[in-house]
Amino acid sequence: MEQSPEQWLASMQARADEMVRQSQEIQQSLQEMSETAAEPDGAVAVTVSANGALKDLHIDKRALHRGPDRLKDTILQLAGQAQAKVAGRVVDTVEPVAGSAGLDFLRTQLPADPEAAEPRPARPADDDFDDEPPQTFLR
Template structure:
């Protein structure tokens, strides 16, 4: 009986250590931010560890110097760069608590250890409009006779 109690205590102690470590990692990830300024200095973006845009600063001159589509593209490019950088930082925070053969960046992307085949989108169902009928199906008809309805 004492052996079982000791095993349970060991398991609970391990569980508590894991929870404390997970909490520390979550707190560290919550502080990870990356700010990137575009090459021309007109746009600065800040993203969180999850790649979420948390701040956007646009120089007043940007509205006059760039067409809206060009400004939008600049914002997207700058945000993508910040997201790539913050992913590297978050990977470094996460790596020590993962198994040695894990890829922290893949885990953060949500792909973990899935193969390319497992990540491929499901094929769309083959909807053939010729398969669709507008027949009147009635259980009251004897012999299963169907009558087409004209529309």
């Protein structure tokens, strides 16, 4: 049975309305999403938002006794773990509506698995500048 132009238009409008609704739900979920990675003893914990940006940082007095280099390495490691966890949740949230092409693009924007990354060489103690801008995985 062939649709009339009015039926076709109504069908298209219903599909568009559903897409808008799904988009709003995803946007709300992403705004509320965060992940935390913490050391087993809770001395350091890092929380990131859905885009991988630092949202909260907890440093216990015990962690301060480690020295700046160990503390920095711990924070960076935990941030990478939290970003990897939140990236997986972002994919799970977006997958139902993004389709395979959308997910393929999204995956190219995600941070690498911190467990698979090679350790970065330590910089000399007198090198106190940050030569890399903060990175997020969603644009």
